Amino acid sequence: MNTSILMRHSGIWVNELQCKSYKIEGIVVGDSISFSNLKAAIAAELDIDVSRKDIEIRYIVEGNSYVKTCQIYKDKATLVDVTTKYKIKNNFNCKVKRSDQQSYVLVCFSDKCGWNMKASCRKKSDIFIVRSFNSEHTCPMRERVLTKVQATVGFVSGVTALKSVNNKRIYTPKDIIDDIREYYGVQISYQQEWRAKECALSMIRGKPSAGYRWLLRYTHMLKTVYPNSYIRMHKTEEDEFMYLFIALRPFIKEFNYCRPVVIVDGAHLSEAYKGTFVSASTLDGTCIFFIVVMCCVLPLAYGLVDTENDYSWTWFFEQFKNVFDERKDMCVVSDRNESIMKSDVCGNFKRSRKAINDLFYSMTKACRKEDFDKLMAKVDRMHHMVKEYLEDAGYEKWSRVHATVNRDRMMTSNIAECINGCLVEARQLTILEFLEEIRILFGSWHCKTEK
16 A cells, blocks of 8 residues: 655754745655655655755654654654554553653563663653663563453554444444454454444544534524524423424425325434434426336435324424425325234234235225225125224225325335435434434435436
């Protein structure tokens, strides 16, 4: 692999760390380049004759595993991180002899060894400088090999954090264990890996509870960016978050040109406080129906609730009615027909479950009343109580031929399931990151529809 180096050169050193009146150049070198070859590459780039002039290079280490005398580190935490990586990479253990605000001293784990590193801070600054460093081990090889080198949770989390930034990237526990073993030659347990990954995610995303404290500010920014949007939040008497409803202005306007058929569904969240994501969507009014169907999903509104129950759905539909109002022949499609079969019908008639299930779905999709009546007669012969239950539920709620509105092809909640499928990885994020992923996803769909 290659490394890009940005150089400030031909300047005047004000002090050990600051330089002024410099020029900037860049070079690309290999990761394994030696220091002498690096100086040669810099000299060639700047057209410097090293036989007549010497190159002085100063730099501050921010987080690798390189240690040498007179090396400068931006603070003590960086020095500790670098020395931790150094001992793991070189497969030996060391212990802290002295550690305070002004100094940091390490010695080999073996009392007979001469390996040591002494560093101290500059006056009135956080910068640490390595004053002396003896890299030669005088202890027996046996003691060094048998001394167990441990990779702490903090160390592993720092290594894995960079690869955990993208929530869509699949970075499994096995991948982390293999990376630590390959790069540092240390074997870690599954438990260490799991704790390290949780720590890394906490470093990147922050605490899950913090997102709820910022919800009011987030909704205020949404109203600022999307004027005339409809955003509502419901809290308990103890001022605890309960429900959130968001309908952005671009989607509100688009619904006027769509059929009054709305598909609703929910999906469970995987973050620390759980909850349920709920959405309402439809098909874009510009859909073209030929032999091949070309349609665009148009999200209308979305929100968060504690769980799918009567109270949460009632509140969600009240907000939906406030913003979209009532339209003639409006139809709401959900996965209720599946729950009819799973919970009410098939649960009471287990012996004929498969036969009833097949007949029920055939009836839902029947386009002629004659076909529907024939299928219902078969159900009546199998179990009269099933027919009575379906009559009480109302044919118009689940049968295409009895529907009072033109539902067209939208007999299921597959459109909403499509939205849930696109947000599988995002449902593991904190609340604010999840809402932002939704906004970006729906915004990209809306832009494609506009084109």
